[in-house]
Amino acid sequence: AQSVSQHNHHVILSEAASLELGCNYSYGGTVNLFWYVQYPGQHLQLLLKYFSGDPLVKGIKGFEAEFIKSKFSFNLRKPSVQWSDTAEYFCAAQYKGGGNKLTFGTGTQLKVEL
Amino acid sequence: EAGVAQSPRYKIIEKRQSVAFWCNPISGHATLYWYQQILGQGPKLLIQFQNNGVVDDSQLPKDRFSAERLKGVDSTLKIQPAKLEDSAVYLCASSFFTIGSGNTIYFGEGSWLTVV
Numbered sequence: 001a002q003s004v005s006q007h008n009h010h011v012i013l014s015e016a017a018s019l020e021l022g023c024n025y026s027y028g029g030t031v032n033l034f035w036y037v038q039y040p041g042q043h044l045q046l047l048l049k050y051f052s053g054d055p056l057v058k059g060i061k062g063f064e065a066e067f068i069k070s071k072f073s074f075n076l077r078k079p080s081v082q083w084s085d086t087a088e089y090f091c092a093a094q095y096k097g098g099g100n101k102l103t104f105g106t107g108t109q110l111k112v113e114l
Numbered sequence: 115e116a117g118v119a120q121s122p123r124y125k126i127i128e129k130r131q132s133v134a135f136w137c138n139p140i141s142g143h144a145t146l147y148w149y150q151q152i153l154g155q156g157p158k159l160l161i162q163f164q165n166n167g168v169v170d171d172s173q174l175p176k177d178r179f180s181a182e183r184l185k186g187v188d189s190t191l192k193i194q195p196a197k198l199e200d201s202a203v204y205l206c207a208s209s210f211f212t213i214g215s216g217n218t219i220y221f222g223e224g225s226w227l228t229v230v
Contacts, residue, residue: 004156036221043117044157044205044221090156099169100145100209100217104156 002028004093006105013081014113021076021108023091030096033074035065039087050074086112118222120206126228132194135225139208148181148191149205157205163189164211196229
């Protein structure tokens with residue numbers, strides 16, 4: 001079955017620290033990959049997406065992610081986090097032929113301390 | 115641009131009661147999704163519509179859950195009778211649909227259900 005794994009369930013960082021959140025997806029042919037963010041009390045918002053081309057994709061708010069096909073990974077990174085980045089982050093995969101639906105990971109709760 | 119609209123935002127019901135959630139997708143989006151997000155888990159697809167037809171309802175507990183999108187625009191998700199384990203956030207989402215390519219899916223704010 002198609003699945004997405006996020007290794008870190010809870011991450012606590014100090015402001016200005018660097019962030020890397022892991023995401024692995026199961027093999028299933030051609031896949032589109034997404035990172036969504038959910039700020040407290042708000043809806044899921046798209047951070048960035050990878051469909052094809054340059055494996056290093058840049059998103060909003062200084063986030064970026066790298067697609068490594070050989071590792072089935074799509075890790076999210078940010079060089080310097082801010083307190084306002086406190087949120088839950090979800091990795092999701094969209095498999096070709098899967099009707100556009102998203103398969104989500106379990107999420108990573110990020111807390112950034114001042 | 116207006117986003118995906120959902121109502122009600124919060125609902126508390128007793129087990130064995132029924133509840134209905136409404137969703138209006140982004141204008142022009144042919145595909146509509148209902149996801150269930152249980153606390154501590156990622157969203158799980160319940161049902162996907164393409165216009166007014168069902169594309170995928172393989173994870174919908176059909177003995178108690180039903181959904182419809184009669185005119186191909188807004189949609190209703192119903193739970194009857196509710197169980198304690200149905201306590202979750204019910205997310206509606208929508209996207210364009212182009213065969214052969216992926217599409218960004220946009221989410222509503224969710225309807226929070228607590229079953230007591």
